[in-house]
Amino acid sequence: MKALLLGAAAIVAMASPTLAERGSDGELKIIYWQAPSTMNPYLSGGTKELEAASLVLEPLARYDEGGNMVAWLAESIPTVGNGGVSADLKTITWKLKDGLLWSDGSKVTADDAVFTWKYCSHPEGGCAQSEKYNDVTNVEALDELTVKVTFGVSKPFPYGPFVGAQAPLLQAAQFADCLGTKAPECTDANFGPIGTGAYKVTEFRPNDVISLAANTHYRDAAKPAFATVTFKGGGDAAAAGRSVLETGEFDYAWNMQLAPEVLAGMQAGGKGEIVSAFGTLVERVMINMTNPDPALGDERATAKHPHPFLSDINVRKALSMAIDRDLLVEIGYGDAGKPSCNVLPAPEIYKSTANDGCLVQDVEGAKKLLTDAGWVPGADGIRQKDGVRLSLLFQSSTNAVRQDFQALIKQWWGDIGIETELRNIDSSVFFGGDPGSPDTFQKFFADVEMYANNFDGTDPESYMANWECKQAPRPETQWQGNNMPRYCSEDYDALVAEMAKTGDLMERARLAKAMNDKLMQEYIILPLVDRGRVSARSNALGGVVMNAWDSELWNAADWYRVK
Amino acid sequence: MFNYTIRRLLLAVPTLLLISFLIFLLLDLAPSDPTANLPLTIPPEVREKIRISLGLGEAFHIRFLLWCKQFFYNETLNILEQWWGWDFGGDRLRVLSWQTRSPVVDTIVQRIPQTLWVVGMSYVVGILIAVPIGIVSAYKQYSWFDQVGTFVSMVGYSVPTFFTGVLVIVIFSVWLGWFPSIYDTTLVVNDWSSFVQQVKQMIMPVSVLALYNAAQISRFMRASMLDNLNQDYVRTARAKGIRERSVILVHVLRNSLIPVVTVIALGVPQVFGGAIITEQVFKVNGLGQLLIIAIQAGDVPTVQTLTFIFAVLIVFFNLIADVLYGILDPRIRYD
Numbered sequence: 001m002k003a004l005l006l007g008a009a010a011i012v013a014m015a016s017p018t019l020a021e022r023g024s025d026g027e028l029k030i031i032y033w034q035a036p037s038t039m040n041p042y043l044s045g046g047t048k049e050l051e052a053a054s055l056v057l058e059p060l061a062r063y064d065e066g067g068n069m070v071a072w073l074a075e076s077i078p079t080v081g082n083g084g085v086s087a088d089l090k091t092i093t094w095k096l097k098d099g100l101l102w103s104d105g106s107k108v109t110a111d112d113a114v115f116t117w118k119y120c121s122h123p124e125g126g127c128a129q130s131e132k133y134n135d136v137t138n139v140e141a142l143d144e145l146t147v148k149v150t151f152g153v154s155k156p157f158p159y160g161p162f163v164g165a166q167a168p169l170l171q172a173a174q175f176a177d178c179l180g181t182k183a184p185e186c187t188d189a190n191f192g193p194i195g196t197g198a199y200k201v202t203e204f205r206p207n208d209v210i211s212l213a214a215n216t217h218y219r220d221a222a223k224p225a226f227a228t229v230t231f232k233g234g235g236d237a238a239a240a241g242r243s244v245l246e247t248g249e250f251d252y253a254w255n256m257q258l259a260p261e262v263l264a265g266m267q268a269g270g271k272g273e274i275v276s277a278f279g280t281l282v283e284r285v286m287i288n289m290t291n292p293d294p295a296l297g298d299e300r301a302t303a304k305h306p307h308p309f310l311s312d313i314n315v316r317k318a319l320s321m322a323i324d325r326d327l328l329v330e331i332g333y334g335d336a337g338k339p340s341c342n343v344l345p346a347p348e349i350y351k352s353t354a355n356d357g358c359l360v361q362d363v364e365g366a367k368k369l370l371t372d373a374g375w376v377p378g379a380d381g382i383r384q385k386d387g388v389r390l391s392l393l394f395q396s397s398t399n400a401v402r403q404d405f406q407a408l409i410k411q412w413w414g415d416i417g418i419e420t421e422l423r424n425i426d427s428s429v430f431f432g433g434d435p436g437s438p439d440t441f442q443k444f445f446a447d448v449e450m451y452a453n454n455f456d457g458t459d460p461e462s463y464m465a466n467w468e469c470k471q472a473p474r475p476e477t478q479w480q481g482n483n484m485p486r487y488c489s490e491d492y493d494a495l496v497a498e499m500a501k502t503g504d505l506m507e508r509a510r511l512a513k514a515m516n517d518k519l520m521q522e523y524i525i526l527p528l529v530d531r532g533r534v535s536a537r538s539n540a541l542g543g544v545v546m547n548a549w550d551s552e553l554w555n556a557a558d559w560y561r562v563k
Numbered sequence: 564m565f566n567y568t569i570r571r572l573l574l575a576v577p578t579l580l581l582i583s584f585l586i587f588l589l590l591d592l593a594p595s596d597p598t599a600n601l602p603l604t605i606p607p608e609v610r611e612k613i614r615i616s617l618g619l620g621e622a623f624h625i626r627f628l629l630w631c632k633q634f635f636y637n638e639t640l641n642i643l644e645q646w647w648g649w650d651f652g653g654d655r656l657r658v659l660s661w662q663t664r665s666p667v668v669d670t671i672v673q674r675i676p677q678t679l680w681v682v683g684m685s686y687v688v689g690i691l692i693a694v695p696i697g698i699v700s701a702y703k704q705y706s707w708f709d710q711v712g713t714f715v716s717m718v719g720y721s722v723p724t725f726f727t728g729v730l731v732i733v734i735f736s737v738w739l740g741w742f743p744s745i746y747d748t749t750l751v752v753n754d755w756s757s758f759v760q761q762v763k764q765m766i767m768p769v770s771v772l773a774l775y776n777a778a779q780i781s782r783f784m785r786a787s788m789l790d791n792l793n794q795d796y797v798r799t800a801r802a803k804g805i806r807e808r809s810v811i812l813v814h815v816l817r818n819s820l821i822p823v824v825t826v827i828a829l830g831v832p833q834v835f836g837g838a839i840i841t842e843q844v845f846k847v848n849g850l851g852q853l854l855i856i857a858i859q860a861g862d863v864p865t866v867q868t869l870t871f872i873f874a875v876l877i878v879f880f881n882l883i884a885d886v887l888y889g890i891l892d893p894r895i896r897y898d
Binding site: 031035037038040043044045046047123124125126127128129130131181183184185187190191203205206207208209211230232233234235236239242243246247249250427428429431432433434436437439442451453454455456480481482 | 594
């Protein structure tokens, strides 16, 4: 209902007559409490940099608020149906819109796309988005406006290169001398890339403020409505929210990670409102299927030693049943979250309804399940069987909401006779992936851990492949890999392999759902909350369409001043 | 005095080299990863490539020597080129930040104005408030003025700036709407209205920090005045019939300032260090904010360069304090 209302509001906003001419609405003030460090998304994978850059740099196609792909710099989306994608799924041919200009007035050509691929795939460049160009063997310009991308393998979903905020076009002329190890030395280009977007950079102060002005060569002569943009960075989420919702100094504030009651208090000021959209970000508890006992030395937390009690599905199921997901949402996220029973919660066609039972907390059921499985309370109230006590180490990154969640979950697990010790680790260490540190989320030297993850774009193929056997972090992979639970199932791997060669969308959806259901029904991952993107917009700013699938600023060209 | 200064300056060179090595060692031993804050959607292989492109694949001593060369040699040549327009030619790699991939020194230069304006001004204001308060408090010890002064300085010293900062924002920005809550670093002061705007946006951060600085210094001033007021020379001066005003402001104050000047000189490097919390609260984005963001992002070159510059300033102002001591107090001679 809420989404409907938001959607309706967006349509009304878009339908209102925009008779304004370019630059007639003065200054747009945006605040990101994490300040962007560079305007080149290929040199920084951070969200703040991607979004700042999306005002200037644009891809061939991007995702709209419903997760649908829309042609952006391209004329249309190539598909097998229209001949843009070859029958063997190994090539995709994009056609650029005619008459596109860079902000310096030069023409946008297919060579710019070819160059962008070379720039990001250079082995010494350390390109943060090289995943987007995975398996690409060649990109060539067939004519001035036609780009052909060739993959080494067949790609059922060939929309990685040049799609979304992560893979925009760079101007070949500007970055020609910035390939490979030279990339970081091109400070001027990295701070002020020439783009096709509605705005161009006039001054970039790293980690502080970006000044932009309307791009006089933008393809729509009536846009953008604003003459200049001030993109301020720094501070904290509360201060950013205050500047939009309470003092009205800014028009748009990004990422309002605040307690629900704080946000409600700010909104009461009446100067603006919260906008949100849900994508694929799920806060989840990962179960360690291997034994993290330090006594095992080098073989600790590897597949050689199954977990002493979490390898029993009844224990895992009981852990899930004891959790009240509604309460977690209410305390931690408010409007910015909804309870989730799936690790793959969106887009709609991939969303399974088979696991919705988890929405209801069932403490008695969990107790009965454990008792029936032979786990009976000992003298101290903690359940045990054959000398194994149900005592967990629960780790997460340091973050106020996560520590609240940990405390609540500890209490619920205590209610069903499972003892929990809590631990939190600074996020730069926890997510740091340093193989020398024992505290990373990959090493998982704990029994359960909690964090959030999602995937780029709308295609879940590589995300669902995270839980293949071979993705388990282990000493041989320098503890890298995405399969934190060390889940290993031949059936699951077979589903992954099948999806990799299936082109039909409905069939892909069936496979993705099957994988999700398998993980859920074996209780390998306990999803908690589907987290949305939340930002604040001033009442004086119109045209904002919140988007969870691309940059939030994806349609900034359409924003205008409400008078 | 001159020989002493030269000797101290020469001694500073090995000291600073050792400091830079220790900082580098500490940063290297600390668990931090420049790719840690990237979204989880970026796969580990890509992260590894990013780390290698940042030079993390090299051994510790190579990275340290490289930093030394970039900082002490390349950056020095660069400064000479910029100041005197000389051209040494050649392709010199400067110290590059891992976050922004741009020269760290350029960012520092960009940040100095707002830090000096806000933090420096608060230091000056703090001193201007603290010295008179200290004098009056000591002269009228245990009077109501002294009691109030003691109370205010205790509050100023013990209440953290992240509390007072947010408090004044809520009062003066949200309720009253007098001052902006976000500092505009791009503001250019070129006429009366922009000057007014600059004053408006500086008032809150400057007063919050000045309260804190004044609290410290006024206590030193008061204690030092009290020490001197009971000395024999004060009684002598009074006995000679010198006016009370001269006794206090010429004889006692001058002698009392000796320790206070040292405290003030030793506090100057902190001005350049920026005020991490206050800068963050008011979005001043000066050197303090640069440092904290670099630490959070695991940006070793920036942290190393900034902390080293702070170390240089601390060593330098220690020397200044010692020299000032000699000038203010004729009894102290170093040669």
